[in-house]
Amino acid sequence: MLMEYKTVLDGKEGEIVEKKSRFIGAVQHIETEDEALAFIESVRKKHYNARHHCFAYVLKEEPVLKRFSDDGEPQGTAGKPILDVLCGAGLFNTVIVVTRYFGGTLLGTGGLVRAYTQAAREGLANSSIITRKYASKLEIRTDYTGLGKIQYLLAQAGIQILDTTYTDAVSMICLVPEDEKGHLEAELTEQTNGKVVMEWGESCYFAEAEDRLLLFES
Structure with missing residues (x-):
């Protein structure tokens, strides 16, 4: 059991635009994997006409549970960068979903990594983080x-x-x-x-x- 950990209190959204593609990072506190999956599904329904809903989440289970998905983006360009943002911030029991509305211009692998990373960070920047x-x-x-x-x-x-x-x-x-x-x-x-x-x-x-x-x- 973790005696102390950082997590999200109030999850918010953050948005960036890269070459006309919109990237919306949505953040939420979770207690279970089912809650993470339910939040991901709620984002899919909210942005039903978006092309990608890439995500990552971390749960303070023993051992720590980490999951991520590129959701159709080139492997390693979306889910893993989002997970890296979570881990870099030292957050547990937190999920981030980054929704992409394609703007018609390919960004390349490096551009995608930067965009998904930035959108995840924007979501966290707008959220309240606490230490339990x-x-x-x-x-x-x-x-x-x-x-x-x-x-x-x-x-x-x-x-x-x-x-x-x-x-x-x-x-x-x-x-x-x-x-x-x-x-x-x-x-x-x-x-x-x-x-x-x-x-x-x-x-x-x-x-x-x-x-x-x-x-x-x-």
């Missing part, structure tokens, strides 16, 4: 005397606090990245002389986007 991190929810229970020290420690570590409940004691639900769990637990225990109560909960992916905290199923 794998984390676990941690409930921290403390009395009021230990609250300030715990809040400072969490702030210094950049730990997200999802919820805080104030009763006769304080309960906080935090989101702790997987690689910080052991260190944070030790720090909390040491800084409170063992008086803090901690309980680990469910795991999920999270991402920060435009001052929003987003949670995703793992």
